[in-house]
Amino acid sequence: MSRRLAHILVAAAFAALVAVAFSRVNYAWNWSAVWEYRDKFIQGWLTTVALSLAALVASTAIGAVASVCLQSRNVLVEAVGRVYVELIRGTPLLVQLLIGFYVIANAVGLENRFVVGVLVLSLFSGAYMAEIFRGGLAAIPQTQRDSARAIGLTPWQSLRLVILPQAVRLVLPAVAGQLVSLVKDSSLLSVIAISEFTLNAQEVNAVTYSTLESFLPLAAGYLVLTLPLSALSRWLEGRFRYEA
Amino acid sequence: MLAISAFLALAASAATAAEPLRVGMELSYPPFEMTDPQGRPTGVSVRLAEALAKHLGRPLVIENIAFDGLIPALKTGRIDCIISSLTATPERSKSIAFSEPYLRTGLALLVGARSPVQSAADLDVKGRVIAVKKGTTGHRYATTALKQARTLVLDKENTAVLEVVQGKADAFIYDSLSVYQNQKRHADTTRAILEPFREETWAIGLRQGDEPLRGQVNEFLKAFRAAGGFERLGDEFLPEEKRAFRERGIPFYF
Amino acid sequence: MKLEIAELTQRFGATTVLDRLSLSTGDIQALVLVGPSGGGKSTLLRILAGLDVPVAGSVAFDGAALPRDEEALRRYRRTVGTVFQAYNLFPHLSALDNLLLPLVHVHGLSRQAALDRVREPLERFQLMPHASKRPAELSGGQKQRIAILRALVVQPQRIFLDEPTSALDPEMTAEVLEMIGELKALGTQLVLVTHEMGFARRVADEVAFIGEGRVLAHGAAGFMFDHCPEPRVRGFFDRIVA
Numbered sequence: 076m077s078r079r080l081a082h083i084l085v086a087a088a089f090a091a092l093v094a095v096a097f098s099r100v101n102y103a104w105n106w107s108a109v110w111e112y113r114d115k116f117i118q119g120w121l122t123t124v125a126l127s128l129a130a131l132v133a134s135t136a137i138g139a140v141a142s143v144c145l146q147s148r149n150v151l152v153e154a155v156g157r158v159y160v161e162l163i164r165g166t167p168l169l170v171q172l173l174i175g176f177y178v179i180a181n182a183v184g185l186e187n188r189f190v191v192g193v194l195v196l197s198l199f200s201g202a203y204m205a206e207i208f209r210g211g212l213a214a215i216p217q218t219q220r221d222s223a224r225a226i227g228l229t230p231w232q233s234l235r236l237v238i239l240p241q242a243v244r245l246v247l248p249a250v251a252g253q254l255v256s257l258v259k260d261s262s263l264l265s266v267i268a269i270s271e272f273t274l275n276a277q278e279v280n281a282v283t284y285s286t287l288e289s290f291l292p293l294a295a296g297y298l299v300l301t302l303p304l305s306a307l308s309r310w311l312e313g314r315f316r317y318e319a
Numbered sequence: 320m321l322a323i324s325a326f327l328a329l330a331a332s333a334a335t336a337a338e339p340l341r342v343g344m345e346l347s348y349p350p351f352e353m354t355d356p357q358g359r360p361t362g363v364s365v366r367l368a369e370a371l372a373k374h375l376g377r378p379l380v381i382e383n384i385a386f387d388g389l390i391p392a393l394k395t396g397r398i399d400c401i402i403s404s405l406t407a408t409p410e411r412s413k414s415i416a417f418s419e420p421y422l423r424t425g426l427a428l429l430v431g432a433r434s435p436v437q438s439a440a441d442l443d444v445k446g447r448v449i450a451v452k453k454g455t456t457g458h459r460y461a462t463t464a465l466k467q468a469r470t471l472v473l474d475k476e477n478t479a480v481l482e483v484v485q486g487k488a489d490a491f492i493y494d495s496l497s498v499y500q501n502q503k504r505h506a507d508t509t510r511a512i513l514e515p516f517r518e519e520t521w522a523i524g525l526r527q528g529d530e531p532l533r534g535q536v537n538e539f540l541k542a543f544r545a546a547g548g549f550e551r552l553g554d555e556f557l558p559e560e561k562r563a564f565r566e567r568g569i570p571f572y573f
Numbered sequence: 574m575k576l577e578i579a580e581l582t583q584r585f586g587a588t589t590v591l592d593r594l595s596l597s598t599g600d601i602q603a604l605v606l607v608g609p610s611g612g613g614k615s616t617l618l619r620i621l622a623g624l625d626v627p628v629a630g631s632v633a634f635d636g637a638a639l640p641r642d643e644e645a646l647r648r649y650r651r652t653v654g655t656v657f658q659a660y661n662l663f664p665h666l667s668a669l670d671n672l673l674l675p676l677v678h679v680h681g682l683s684r685q686a687a688l689d690r691v692r693e694p695l696e697r698f699q700l701m702p703h704a705s706k707r708p709a710e711l712s713g714g715q716k717q718r719i720a721i722l723r724a725l726v727v728q729p730q731r732i733f734l735d736e737p738t739s740a741l742d743p744e745m746t747a748e749v750l751e752m753i754g755e756l757k758a759l760g761t762q763l764v765l766v767t768h769e770m771g772f773a774r775r776v777a778d779e780v781a782f783i784g785e786g787r788v789l790a791h792g793a794a795g796f797m798f799d800h801c802p803e804p805r806v807r808g809f810f811d812r813i814v815a
Contacts, residue, residue, distance in 0.1 A: 100395055177481050186487065218660040224624060226675040226723070227651035236678060240665045266478065268450075268471035278472055281387055281454045282462060287395075315665070 100287070108283035109292070116289075119275025120296050126193060126271060127258045127300065133197035134257065135250075138204025145209050156205065163202035168263050171195050176267045192264040200257045207253060211246035212238065244315040251308030255301045272296055340377040342368040343398035345386040347476065348497070350556040351404045363552050364402045367421075370548060371402075371523075374539045385474070387454030390414060393526055400532065401524030404494070406456045411524075418523040418536045421549070425515020426457055427495035429480065432508050434489040439516040442490060443467045450479040450488035456519060457492035484508045494519070495569060496560060513569050574634055574731055574762045575600045576621075581630030583616050590616045591627065592786035601778035603763040605794070607770070608783040609809060614766045615735050617783060621764055622733040623649045634731070651679055654724025654732040659740045661720035662708040668719045669704040675727050691726050698722065698752055714745030718752050731762035738769060770813055774798050782806045 144156030163171070175195040176188065185191055215238055223233035265274035276289040344352045344364050351363040360381045372379035384392050389405070392398045393415055407417040430436050442449055442461075447468040451458040452475070461470045471488055473479040476497065482488040484505050491498070495513050502511035523540075525533050543549065553561050576598045583591040591613050598604060606614045619625045621632060623639060623646045632639040640646055662671045669691070676687035695701045700718060708716050717737055724732050734753065738746040750772045757763060757776050767773055773780065773794070780797040782790040782805075790803040801807060 173478070177478070177485065181485050216660055218657055219663065221624065221657060222661050222663070224647075225622065225650060225655035225657075226727075227647055227679045228675075229647065232678055236674065237663050241663070244665065265472075266474060268473050268478075268482070270472075274453075274472060277387065277453060278458075278462075281458060287391060 104288060105283065106288055109279060109288045112279040112283065115275045115279055116272070116292055116296070119270060119272040122270055122275075123258070123261050123272035123296075124300065126189070126196065126261045126264060126269070129193045130196040130200060130257055130261065131254055133193065134200035134204055134253075137197055137201030138208055141201060141205035142208035142212065145205060146212065159198075160202045160205050163199055164206070168196075168199050168260060169266060171199055172263060172266055188267050188269055192267060192269045196257065196261060196264065199260070200253060203253050203256075204250065207246050207249045208242070210249075211242040214245050215241050244312075247308060247312055247315065251304060255304050258300050258304070259297060337375075337377045339380045340368075340372045340375060340400070341380045341382055341398045342372075343382045343384045343389050343392050343401050344368075344403035345389065346381075346383045348404055349500075363556050364404060366552055366555075367543075367548075368402050370543055371536065371539050374542070375535060386452070387474075389524070393524055396526075399526075399529075400536065403524075404521050405524050406519040407522040408456060408459070408519075410459070414527070416525045416527045416529065416533055418525060418533060419540055420520035420522045421540055421544075422521040423518065424494050424496065424521065425519055426460060426492055426517040427498040427515055428512040429483050429491040429493065429498045429501050430510045430512055431483045431486050431489055432510060433486060436489050436512075438512065439465070439492075447490075448482075448488045450482040450491040452476055452479050452493065455493070456517075457494075460517060461492055480505070480509075495564070496557075499560060499563065513564075513567065515569070574598075574602070574604075575636070576604065576764075577631075577633045577636075579631045581617070581620065581627050581632065583613075583620065583625070583627045590786055591620075591630075593630070594783075594787050596781055596788050596791060598779050598781075598791075602760070603757055603765065603776055603778045605773045605777035605780050606764070606766045606783055607768070607773060607780060607809075608789070612784040613786045614783045618733055618735050618764065618766050622653060622655045623647075624655070651727070652730050654727060654729040656717070656720045656724050656732065656734045656737050658736045659713075661723070662716055664708050667705050667707055668700070668711065668715075671708070671719060672704075672723050672726055675723065680727055691722070694722055694726055698755075712745060713741045714748045717741065717745075717749045721749070721752055721756070725756070725761070729761075731764060732756070734763065734765045734767075736766050736768065738767070768813070770798070770810065782809070784809075 141156050141159060144152050145160070147153050147156070172192070172195050176191045180186075180191045219237055219241065220233065223237045228236065261271055262273035264271055265277075268274075273293060276293040280287075280289045344360075346352050346354050346360055346362075349362065352360070352365065353362045355361045360383070365381065368381060369379055382392065382398050384398070386403065389398075389401045389403055390411070393401055401415075404422075405411075407420060411417075426439075428436070428439060428442075436442055436447070441447070443465045445467045447465075448471060449461045449465060449468050450471045450473060451461045453472050458470075458472060461468070468489075471479075471482060473482065476493070479488075479491045479493070480501050483491045485508075490512075491501075493501075495515055498511050499513060502509050523536050525536065576596065578594060578596040581591050581594040582589065594613070594617065606617065608614050616625070620627050620639075626641050626646070640649060662668070663674070666674065672691045672695075673684065673687045676682045676690065677684055682690070692701075695704055698718060700715070700722065703711055703715055703719070708719075711719070721732070721734070721737070737753070738749050741749065746769070750769060753763070753765070753772075754776060763776075765773070765776070777794040779792065780794050781788050782797070782801075782803070784805060790797065790801050790806045792801070797806070798810065801810075
């Protein structure tokens with residue numbers, strides 16, 4: 076049996092199980108009401124896409140900078156990196172959002188909730204990225220750096236030509252996983268009233284007194300975002316492998 | 320769990336073989352649904368639930384569920400009834416059934432100190448920002464009747480209040496009692512417009528078609544009121560508010 | 574090359590690895606460093622190759638002293654080649670790209686000029702069929718030979734080799750040693766650390782025995798292997814060559 080066929084069969088079996096569970100629920104389904112509000116779903120989905128993309132880019136940049144700080148020999152620089160990573164990874168995103176928006180952003184007069192939401196989400200994901208990058212860099216054997224020096228490469232050349240290409244291959248799976256988490260974590264931005272996908276779906280539920288019908292399109296909408304990310308990551312891993 | 324043991328200790332004569340009465344409420348709405356410092360459910364609705372369970376001769380189980388999840392929980396059978404300061408509305412009646420109402424109140428406004436808003440009508444203007452709690456009648460009112468304004472949908476009462484306090488929203492639409500309490504708490508940054516622009520009644524939520532239970536609940540409410548149960552609840556939990564509302568001539572009575 | 578080392582000292586933390594080591598060779602082509610593990614051979618080689626800076630002492634090749642600042646050392650490293658025991662090559666590049674990288678990015682050749690330069694050595698050492706493979710697809714011996722080629726094609730003054738065959742099985746060891754022998758025949762200057770005593774004897778002009786952070790004995794190859802009076806050296810050879 077080919078791998079793709081096996082994937083499809085298992086997914087279908089799982090969908091069947093879920094369908095059975097749905098059919099056994101003591102509940103009066105009302106799908107037409109949800110279809111009426113499809114615009115709200117689409118708007119919410121687009122907002123989630125925008126949030127995720129922005130945070131994707133920002134968190135990768137923040138993570139890269141932070142991982143450099145973590146490797147620095149300057150005591151103060153390393154401390155900034157370490158405190159940032161530990162603080163962010165040690166507190167829930169919900170708490171960071173509430174404090175970030177209602178306390179910190181309020182104090183500095185930053186009103187735009189979309190900006191604050193993306194910022195908090197990026198800082199959150201960036202801390203995890205930093206550790207991923209740091210781990211990737213540390214996994215490269217010292218002899219690689221020695222070889223690069225021995226040929227006479229400058230530190231910058233060595234980073235660009237030798238270290239980073241290898242580090243990227245090493246961290247790709249973990250980064251892809253982090254990006255998928257980011258898309259899902261963006262649903263938490265609803266607590267500061269950002270009209271993203273999950274909140275919009277819940278509003279449709281509330282307005283149509285439907286309660287459950289919105290959750291299927293909700294799950295499907297997220298899968299549309301996360302499955303391509305995972306597939307892209309697997310394809311990139313295949314291209315970058317050391318063996319043919 | 321603690322509600323069960325407390326109840327069993329009080330009513331030892333209760334039939335232990337009877338099926339538990341599962342009541343759903345969101346324990347974040349003092350003084351109706353809240354927890355005491357030891358973490359046990361308490362409040363007006365909790366007392367009401369206890370009295371109802373005793374009347375029915377069934378052990379009580381209180382399920383703490385987020386407000387907008389109560390109706391789904393009822394419909395899927397996870398709980399038997401909702402006693403959570405739930406407003407009876409025609410729209411909700413399409414999904415669930417209600418008991419006879421047990422409390423009359425209304426929607427009021429918690430307004431930011433620097434906002435020019437004087438009434439609900441003032442909110443239906445482009446540029447106004449309204450905070451609501453997801454799934455409440457305030458949410459419904461804002462989305463259907465106040466379409467010019469921008470509505471912020473928050474999932475918790477305290478963040479909605481924060482939006483008004485910090486001037487990010489002009490007003491928070493919520494029931495008059497909570498508006499009164501929040502305004503007291505944030506006296507410098509908010510004003511309260513307590514005259515309800517929309518009257519509401521609270522009732523116990525039940526599954527459609529569950530006629531036996533509905534009959535029993537209505538019977539219970541009648542008996543409870545006749546025995547002065549509601550008066551006692553008002554005195555125990557809302558003495559100051561009762562007085563304050565009566566002084567202003569604002570409807571708030573069981 | 575004429576090598577002059579004076580009072581060379583190297584420390585890592587609290588440990589002294591090279592203890593005022595001194596050595597003065599004749600004008601030779603191939604110097605071999607032998608001795609027990611942990612005696613300081615590799616540490617010495619890294620300093621000679623310009624990779625590490627000693628805490629004290631001096632090194633001079635043909636009268637030119639090794640600099641101590643990183644910038645100057647980098648320029649020095651560009652004029653020599655170094656081959657480590659393993660993991661020399663960059664795994665994300667093909668063997669050919671590994672060869673081209675220093676030529677293009679360090680020595681400023683165009684890609685075409687670099688290709689022209691590596692063609693002949695690749696053919697001479699029968700490595701052309703492997704040029705487009707990645708290191709993961711090469712055997713240990715092939716990888717080491719490519720690494721040696723990479724050191725060779727930059728036309729260095731001399732090549733340093735730190736136990737180039739220690740991680741290889743006997744068959745691959747033989748093919749790598751054969752290549753090093755050819756380098757000697759071509760006239761390339763070599764400084765080699767190795768445990769392969771038979772090969773050392775054939776290829777060395779002079780041998781230095783490094784132990785306890787110092788040069789315990791030093792002389793022409795024949796003398797060192799057959800007539801060295803130093804008991805520690807005699808004992809070492811007896812154990813190994815036996």
